[in-house]
Amino acid sequence: MSKKKFSLTAFLCRFYVYILLLIMYAPIILLIVYSFTDTKIIGNWNGFTFRLYESLFHDSEIMQAFKNTFAVAISSAIVSTLLGTLGAIGIFYSKRKAKAVMEGISNIPVMNAEIVTALSLTILFVSIGAAFNFTTLLIGHVVLTIPFVVLSVRPKLMQMDPNIYEAALDLGATPKKALWSVIVPEILPGVFSGFILSITLSLDDYIITAFTRNTAYQTLSTYVYGVTSKRGTLPPSLRALTTVITLIALAILIIVNIKSGEKENK
């Protein structure tokens, strides 16, 4: 009796998770389904066609926005990962007071509302008379992502055996060599997750982009925001775009899953 009751609870629990996932994915699924018909309004099925995909790949504005989005994401992730990793190592070996101050500053962009960060950067650029261009946008995205690199690398530094660096020095390695061949390999997983996280946050961002970009420079989020606030519903070709992005994300998810499965098996 009690066993049967338990399995009902288990069923309900699983059901809850699946229902939640279904609701979460409903908008995306709807767009994917309707990306294969060229109706203007979702709800009217116009027959199966790939025409939206054709128009997507021929839409130079969207394609440019797509490229721009990745250009910002990858370049800001590289800068953040380099500066942030060095920063995390440096902070880790700083004296207590300097460490506390630097960690406090690192937390500011994480805790802060994105719009406050965006406004503060804009005011800085305006007050020094800088022109808004790719550099200002890049700086905005680095500010957004760099604390997360530091936060990803720090736990790896703490887990590291402090003696191996000393051992490398005792064995005659220069500090630079010891850093490169001892510390860096130890923290590499943290560096990698910081990099991926930076790309994720940058791809997803709208507010910082909107404030720090040159208005002629469209990323996907500014483009979508522009067209959706003008017209009622999403332009049809963006449904095809959603499908493409979802497929990319799904592919990454599967790869990450296989990779982590391999790691666990080892």
Next chain:
Amino acid sequence: MRKNKSIFSRKFLAVPYAVFMILFVVIPLMLIIAYAFTDESGRITLDNFRAFFSGGHNINTLMFSIFIGFLNTAICLVLGYPAAFILAKKEFGFGTATVLLFVMPMWINFVLRTAATRDLLFAIGISGGEYPYLATMIGMVYNYLPFVILPLYTTMTKMDKSLIEASYDLGANKVQTFFKTILPMTMPGVISAATMVFMPTMSSYVISDVMGERKISLIGNSIQLYFDQGLWHIGSLVALIMLAIIAIGSFCADSEPQENARGGLW
């Protein structure tokens, strides 16, 4: 002697990071404070305060934003807590892959995702034009639920299960065990989830714009509006008020942003 030299060199790796953070995080925040207390001619004044607090419109917006922030945090926690709990319990057979499924919408651009949610709601008859509040709240929950599930899941997997068993052994029933053992143990996750949701909810203007068809104004909308009109000084004042709220919030939560908050899965 050698040891001192090596520590010296490692510490200085943080210099580029520190310079970057001072230039683009600390100085911009100081500028916000300076701008909030000055007028166009650079004179120190409290006029911005008077302009902001007169008429009551801005105060209403602020109060309403705080209310929406709390409401969304509460809904996300109520929906997300059981989900995270079920995901973390081994007997239900959900793994990291399912958790990643909850997070994956984050890889589809935030604006695109929100517009997709709006199209879905439109298709089922909840248009933002007719039901701006309902549509906005649904959009908020859609967007922030993953931010709740992730930190909660991470805390729950680290939970000490023997304490729960001990609670049952000592005669506590399920409700008592939940409130006396499980909830206190998962409190760090709850706090970190709440900080990931509350501030972004009240400060983001994108969801309220897209979902509520510009019928709803949150405090983020005010900043954006002042930004569009080039009213830097009063915009800075609003940003300063938000900074104060963040400071109070983080003082109450008394917790650092956790590494697991956004990227614990990689």
